[in-house]
Amino acid sequence: xxxxxxxxxxxxxxxxxxxxxxxxxxxxxxxxxxxxxxxxxxxxxxxxxxxxxxxxxxxxxxxxxxxxxxxxxxxxxxxxxxxxxxxxxxxxxxxxxxxxxxxxxxxxxxxxxxxxxxxxxxxxxxxxxxxxxxxxxxxxxxxxxxxxxxxxxxxxxxxxxxxxxxxxxxxxxxxxxxxxxxxxxxxxxxxxxxxxxxxxxxxxxxxxxxxxxxxxxxxxxxxxxxxxxxxxxxxxxxxxxxxxxxxxxxxxxxxxxxxxxxxxxxxxxxxxxxxxxxxxxxxxxxxxxxxxxxxxxxxxxxxxxxxxxxxxxxxxxxxxxxxxxxxxxxxxxxxxxxxxxxxxxxxxxxxxxxxxxxxxxxxxxxxxxxxxxxxxxxxxxxxxxxxxxxxxxxxxxxxxxxxxxxxxxxxxxxxxxxxxxxxxxxxxxxxxxxxxxxxxxxxxxxxxxxxxxxxxxxxxxxxxxxxxxxxxxxxxxxxxxxxxxxxxxxxxxxxxxxxxxxxxxxxxxxxxxxxxx
Ligand code: XMP
Numbered sequence: 001x002x003x004x005x006x007x008x009x010x011x012x013x014x015x016x017x018x019x020x021x022x023x024x025x026x027x028x029x030x031x032x033x034x035x036x037x038x039x040x041x042x043x044x045x046x047x048x049x050x051x052x053x054x055x056x057x058x059x060x061x062x063x064x065x066x067x068x069x070x071x072x073x074x075x076x077x078x079x080x081x082x083x084x085x086x087x088x089x090x091x092x093x094x095x096x097x098x099x100x101x102x103x104x105x106x107x108x109x110x111x112x113x114x115x116x117x118x119x120x121x122x123x124x125x126x127x128x129x130x131x132x133x134x135x136x137x138x139x140x141x142x143x144x145x146x147x148x149x150x151x152x153x154x155x156x157x158x159x160x161x162x163x164x165x166x167x168x169x170x171x172x173x174x175x176x177x178x179x180x181x182x183x184x185x186x187x188x189x190x191x192x193x194x195x196x197x198x199x200x201x202x203x204x205x206x207x208x209x210x211x212x213x214x215x216x217x218x219x220x221x222x223x224x225x226x227x228x229x230x231x232x233x234x235x236x237x238x239x240x241x242x243x244x245x246x247x248x249x250x251x252x253x254x255x256x257x258x259x260x261x262x263x264x265x266x267x268x269x270x271x272x273x274x275x276x277x278x279x280x281x282x283x284x285x286x287x288x289x290x291x292x293x294x295x296x297x298x299x300x301x302x303x304x305x306x307x308x309x310x311x312x313x314x315x316x317x318x319x320x321x322x323x324x325x326x327x328x329x330x331x332x333x334x335x336x337x338x339x340x341x342x343x344x345x346x347x348x349x350x351x352x353x354x355x356x357x358x359x360x361x362x363x364x365x366x367x368x369x370x371x372x373x374x375x376x377x378x379x380x381x382x383x384x385x386x387x388x389x390x391x392x393x394x395x396x397x398x399x400x401x402x403x404x405x406x407x408x409x410x411x412x413x414x415x416x417x418x419x420x421x422x423x424x425x426x427x428x429x430x431x432x433x434x435x436x437x438x439x440x441x442x443x444x445x446x447x448x449x450x451x452x453x454x455x456x457x458x459x460x461x462x463x464x465x466x467x468x469x470x471x472x473x474x475x476x477x478x479x480x481x482x483x484x485x486x487x488x489x490x491x492x493x494x495x496x497x498x499x500x501x502x503x504x505x506x507x508x509x510x511x512x513x514x515x516x517x
Contacts, residue, residue: 002026002190003043005033006334007051007061007079013334015049015077015175015186017372022187023198027370028334035066045073045166045194048080050173054137055082055092062087073166075113075189078135081160081169088143088167095138095154102178103133105158109149113161113168113188117181131158131172131179138171166193202382205375206238209367213242216365220322223362224249225311226277227397228257228265230390231327231368234376237383238367239325240275248276248321250314252307255283256399256413259421268389278318282310286401287410294406296517303398312356324362330372393438394472402517404443411498412460416443418496419462423488427466430484437475439466441492442505442516450493450500459500462492467514475509 002019006012006028019026027041031051038046046067053060062083068074076084082092107114107127118127129150139157142148146167150159158171168189174182190196222239226232226249239247249269253262262279269275289302315321356362368376380390396402400420404412420441427433444461451457464485469475489502505512 001041001043002045002047002194002196003033003038003041004028004047004049005031005063005080006049007031007053007083009050009052009079011173011175012049013331013372015047016330017374018175018183018186019047019190020200020372020375021183022190023200024190024196025200031061031063033064035064035070038064038067038070043072044196045075045190047189048074048076048084050078050080050134053079054094055079055086056094056137068165068167073189073194074168075193076167076169077175078171078173081171082137082139084167084169085139085141085143085146085160088146090139090143090146091141092137093140095136097154098136099133099152099154100135101133103131103152103155103158103172105129105131105150105152105172107150107159109147109161111149111159111161111168112163112193113170113185114149114159115188115192117184117188119180129179129181131174131182132176133158133172135171139169168193202375202378205371205379206241206382209238209379210242213239213365213367217243217246217323220246221318221320222247222323222325222365223315223318223321224325226251226265226269228261229327229395230373230380230392231329231376233269233385233389234380234383235325235327235368236269236275237273237380237385239365240269240273241383242367245276247325248278248318250278250280250311252310252314253279253281253283254286254303254307254310254399254401255410256286256303256401256408258395258400258424259417268385273384278314280310280314282306283410285310287408287413290401290408292407296402299401299408299517300398303401307397308356312359315356316360321360322362323365324357324360325365325367327368328366329368329376330370333369391434393433393436393440396515400443402515403440404445405516406445412443412445415460415496415498416441416462419443419492419499419502422491422495423464426484426488426491430481430487432466432478432480432484435468436466436478436480437469437472438514439464439478441465448501452500457500459498461501461503462499463503463505463516464488465505465514465516467509469509469514472514473509475514477506477508480504 016026086092119130120128138155142160145162146160148157149161160169174185226236270277377390400413423441442463447458466478467475468478492502
């Protein structure tokens with residue numbers, strides 16, 4: 001396995017995902033790991049990732065002392081290359097101007113790292129690579145024993161190596177797709193140079209996780225809050241594979257779910273797979289508490305707290321449970337590791353079930369803790385969950401509660417559920433569902449005039465929202481075909497009494513958010 005040391009770059013998680021895509025297990029740790037912690041991890045190779053600071057500044061972070069004498073191959077990327085150069089006796093200096101974006105590097109040396117990799121070959125026989133750069137400093141002198149491997153006009157040392165010791169540095173970012181052959185470069189390092197085998201496949205991950213869960217919980221009983229979202233669904237399927245009937249899931253219906261959500265979860269898990277699922281209908285309780293409340297944050301608070309209360313009450317009725325399972329995934333863990341707050345995990349509020357662990361003396365089991373979202377999806381398929389469940393759009397914990405603007409009422413929720421279901425159904429029909437990242441309908445409690453037959457109708461408005469995004473931090477509104485919008489709009493207006501107008505939201509994020517509240 002591979003150890004990735006994090007110097008604070010936004011790209012570090014991407015490096016880890018790429019290495020795992022190659023089929024090799026890796027973990028991200030902070031840059032100041034001690035040599036004994038590194039030995040304990042026993043990596044086949046180490047990647048020093050990028051970072052926002054400058055090696056030339058006093059007190060900027062460095063790779064752990066002793067790392068370069070462990071006899072383990074090291075690849076430094078961007079800041080990682082600079083700190084490697086600096087620590088081994090080379091020199092780093094600020095560039096005249098920052099280099100950011102696309103660049104072409106000329107490969108000058110021979111190397112296992114860049115073996116057989118070129119994007120263009122010039123008439124003179126030079127190999128050129130298209131890469132992505134983002135740096136303000138650069139290596140200006142390589143350490144003893146190193147040779148220059150590639151350069152650009154403005155950064156003559158864009159890659160370096162000491163092949164005899166297995167040390168490599170690249171100034172560009174192989175982990176981003178703009179570096180066309182970045183994945184091959186990383187795989188040369190991981191497979192050829194470090195000698196790792198590509199064993200980290202979905203079926204291996206499942207087998208491994210099943211063994212670990214069995215070893216961890218033994219014959220104890222485990223409780224899981226199942227929401228129907230990707231993470232909790234895969235957690236349920238995995239635990240069921242590992243421990244069968246020792247698992248009990250609680251599904252809380254808060255009355256703010258999508259159409260037929262509860263039925264689908266019960267069909268899939270209880271009837272199809274034979275998982276123990278308790279379906280708790282708490283619609284009235286949630287809607288009662290939400291009466292007269294129109295502030296979005298207050299609604300979120302009420303829905304979150306009530307979920308915890310209902311889940312807790314249900315849980316204490318189940319006998320002899322020792323473990324609480326949660327669908328925490330690796331990005332949540334890494335985020336909190338970075339903050340160094342001393343806390344091991346930050347649990348997503350939706351998964352957080354309040355005081356239950358202490359009250360019932362439950363320990364946590366988090367079988368997805370080491371997995372990225374794409375790995376969670378792939379093992380979901382491996383466990384037999386349907387593609388549509390595993391690749392479904394995210395759905396916020398407060399559900400329709402924040403998609404009904406202002407006060408939440410059952411009649412609004414019922415109309416919205418129908419409208420949302422029509423929108424999603426047509427997105428599937430037109431083959432657009434998986435081309436958007438998130439799509440849903442929003443209920444606007446304002447009335448507008450419409451005419452049906454001879455009668456004037458004075459009824460509510462539904463807005464449609466569909467976005468494309470990778471990280472949900474920024475998003476572009478999806479350019480859906482007019483025919484699709486036309487079908488959805490006429491179906492909603494014709495099929496749902498009470499709605500006489502449909503609009504499409506053409507705001508991007510920022511400044512608009514994805515949800516309307
Ligand atoms: P915004 O609206 O902030 O949404 O652009 C970004 C992503 O977060 C989801 N979201 C939530 N998820 N509880 C959740 O579990 C919430 O209160 C919440 N608010 C927004 C939203 O659906 C989108 O995927």
